[in-house]
Amino acid sequence: xxxxxxxxxxxxxxxxxxxxxxxxMLSNMAPGSPIDIIASSAGLNAEQLQAxxxxxxxxxPVLVRYFIWLMGIFQGDLGVSTSTNVPVATIIGQRIGASxxxxxxALVFSxxxxxxxxxxxxxxxYSIWDKVSSVFAFIGSSMPSFxxxxxxxxxxxxxxxxxPASGMYGSGAKDLANLVKHLILPAIIVSMQSIGGYxxxxxxxxxxxxxxxxxxxxxxxxxxxxxxxxxHALRNALIPIVTQIGLSVPYIVGGSVVTEQIFAWPGIGSxxxxxxxxxxxxxxMGITVLISIVVLIVNIVLDVVYAYLDPRIAAEA
Amino acid sequence: xxxxxKKPSAFKEFYKKFIKHRLAMISLxxxxxxxxxxxxxxxxxxxxxxxxxxxxxxxxGAEHLFGTDTIGRDMFSRVVYGGRxxxxxxxxxxxxxxxxxxxxxxxxxxxxxxxEAVIMRTADIFMSFPxxxxxxxxxxxxxxxxxxxxxxxxxxxxxxxARLVYGKVLxxxxxxxxxxxxxxxxxxxxxxxxxxxxxxxxxxxxxxxFMVSSDMITESxxxxxGCGVKTPMASWGNIVYNAQNxxxxxxxPWEWIPAGVCLIITVVCINxxxxxxxxxxxxxxxx
Numbered sequence: 001x002x003x004x005x006x007x008x009x010x011x012x013x014x015x016x017x018x019x020x021x022x023x024x025m026l027s028n029m030a031p032g033s034p035i036d037i038i039a040s041s042a043g044l045n046a047e048q049l050q051a052x053x054x055x056x057x058x059x060x061p062v063l064v065r066y067f068i069w070l071m072g073i074f075q076g077d078l079g080v081s082t083s084t085n086v087p088v089a090t091i092i093g094q095r096i097g098a099s100x101x102x103x104x105x106a107l108v109f110s111x112x113x114x115x116x117x118x119x120x121x122x123x124x125x126y127s128i129w130d131k132v133s134s135v136f137a138f139i140g141s142s143m144p145s146f147x148x149x150x151x152x153x154x155x156x157x158x159x160x161x162x163x164p165a166s167g168m169y170g171s172g173a174k175d176l177a178n179l180v181k182h183l184i185l186p187a188i189i190v191s192m193q194s195i196g197g198y199x200x201x202x203x204x205x206x207x208x209x210x211x212x213x214x215x216x217x218x219x220x221x222x223x224x225x226x227x228x229x230x231x232h233a234l235r236n237a238l239i240p241i242v243t244q245i246g247l248s249v250p251y252i253v254g255g256s257v258v259t260e261q262i263f264a265w266p267g268i269g270s271x272x273x274x275x276x277x278x279x280x281x282x283x284x285m286g287i288t289v290l291i292s293i294v295v296l297i298v299n300i301v302l303d304v305v306y307a308y309l310d311p312r313i314a315a316e317a
Numbered sequence: 318x319x320x321x322x323k324k325p326s327a328f329k330e331f332y333k334k335f336i337k338h339r340l341a342m343i344s345l346x347x348x349x350x351x352x353x354x355x356x357x358x359x360x361x362x363x364x365x366x367x368x369x370x371x372x373x374x375x376x377x378g379a380e381h382l383f384g385t386d387t388i389g390r391d392m393f394s395r396v397v398y399g400g401r402x403x404x405x406x407x408x409x410x411x412x413x414x415x416x417x418x419x420x421x422x423x424x425x426x427x428x429x430x431x432x433e434a435v436i437m438r439t440a441d442i443f444m445s446f447p448x449x450x451x452x453x454x455x456x457x458x459x460x461x462x463x464x465x466x467x468x469x470x471x472x473x474x475x476x477x478x479a480r481l482v483y484g485k486v487l488x489x490x491x492x493x494x495x496x497x498x499x500x501x502x503x504x505x506x507x508x509x510x511x512x513x514x515x516x517x518x519x520x521x522x523x524x525x526x527f528m529v530s531s532d533m534i535t536e537s538x539x540x541x542x543g544c545g546v547k548t549p550m551a552s553w554g555n556i557v558y559n560a561q562n563x564x565x566x567x568x569x570p571w572e573w574i575p576a577g578v579c580l581i582i583t584v585v586c587i588n589x590x591x592x593x594x595x596x597x598x599x600x601x602x603x604x
Contacts, residue, residue: 030458142585144534146541147577150560158567254449276457
């Protein structure tokens with residue numbers, strides 16, 4: 001098991017380097033670098049421009065700059081935000097808590113609802129649960145979340161005045177009750193897209209395992225149908241659910257960007273949109289690196305969970 | 318030999334099953350009407366989505382069917398032109414990702430080995446990374462004119478068609494007719510084109526509609542964030558952006574709801590057509 005974990009971590013390194021390389025190269029191709037802006041506004045001549053480039057280390061070949069930047073990442077140095085002059089890592093540090101709160105709530109929420117509906121629709125096929133489940137699956141694939149979010153703000157915040165429309169605490173107290181009130185709408189929007197996937201995976205895996213011999217054995221022993229479903233069938237449905245967590249993480253992170261922007265949630269997603277609109281490339285690169293690290297770690301953890309649930313996987317690898 | 322006899326009947330069979338799928342047929346009808354409307358309406362009616370009139374935030378009425386926005390532009394014209402943008406980007410971006418993903422999937426599945434490892438691992442990386450983030454970054458760097466958006470969205474969504482085709486090629490390449498073609502000394506290029514491609518493309522047909530609708534959602538989300546199609550150009554996404562202004566959200570629903578509703582109807586209809594195609598091609602998938 002230990003060897004398997006190490007192997008997976010080593011496999012993730014080239015992927016990390018690949019992603020950071022692509023992001024760095026993209027940002028370097030971008031027009032309107034800070035140097036260009038300074039040079040054109042101050043009317044520098046070629047010599048002064050060269051001096052300025054040397055001062056920022058921009059005279060070095062792009063590959064060398066990439067390695068300097070990469071080394072910086074390992075020391076927690078993501079550069080300075082060009083729009084605010086504050087270190088990127090500091091700003092990200094202030095924002096990451098809000099994003100984690102939203103993403104994790106949405107993830108947990110979609111797993112609970114999705115797995116529950118998946119079990120129910122497998123337990124009672126063609127019942128009302130089945131219909132509810134297919135509605136959820138359909139919403140996930142067909143609804144543009146930004147529009148639904150606005151409609152929900154319109155209904156619940158503007159018309160009914162039940163829930164706040166924006167912010168994490170608003171002007172209210174920084175306590176849990178206030179947080180939960182602000183969290184409900186954005187968390188529903190972010191989880192909306194992934195609930196369908198969990199239902200589909202759970203239902204499929206449950207229906208498959210329900211035809212297995214050990215389920216027939218359990219039934220023949222006179223165990224109640226509900227106990228068979230939960231104890232025997234669900235255990236084997238866990239692997240596809242873990243797969244689905246891996247599949248839904250990119251959607252939850254990507255969906256958070258749109259949702260955070262709409263609800264003025266003070267997290268990484270709205271920071272990203274701001275950075276893009278202010279051409280703050282250090283910030284854009286920093287956030288992208290952070291997200292790729294998170295995605296890679298989640299994937300490694302899930303692979304280890306797989307191996308734990310099904311020891312054959314680690315043995316084969 | 319067998320191939321040649323089977324082909325036309327396979328299409329007929331698909332057609333027969335598809336027209337029986339009532340929801341898919343209605344949806345297809347709505348989409349066709351919509352496409353005709355966004356192409357023809359600007360030619361027949363005098364639509365002007367760009368000029369600012371002096372009636373600001375006017376409610377829907379005889380002069381402005383969907384009212385006007387905060388700077389006095391006719392909302393009906395903007396919704397029609399926005400439909401042009403959104404439909405064009407959705408279909409074209411899907412075409413781009415198929416053009417990239419299909420050959421890569423064929424190569425990875427047929428040659429296996431290094432090509433397979435490189436292509437499919439790259440696809441894994443693309444799939445595990447939130448493509449929304451990459452699209453925003455890329456759109457910020459390369460600009461966000463409509464052709465660039467089409468290429469970007471298409472480029473970032475290539476792994477899906479590649480994986481679908483790749484999975485099927487793995488089983489098709491072991492078929493006897495492929496072995497026979499190899500034994501005859503036919504070039505790999507011809508084998509892929511003549512034997513592998515026609516027999517591996519079904520999964521792609523089944524998912525194509527869903528790819529179009531997800532590309533449309535991507536485009537409109539980007540435009541909504543201000544990272545995609547920018548005003549004065551209209552897109553359903555950037556029209557809904559009007560509602561980011563709390564006054565518009567509260568008091569002038571005609572400035573954002575029609576565009577959002579059009580987007581939902583379109584996406585839902587495309588997905589129903591997709592389900593119709595899937596059920597017709599593979600009856601086993603039906604629940």
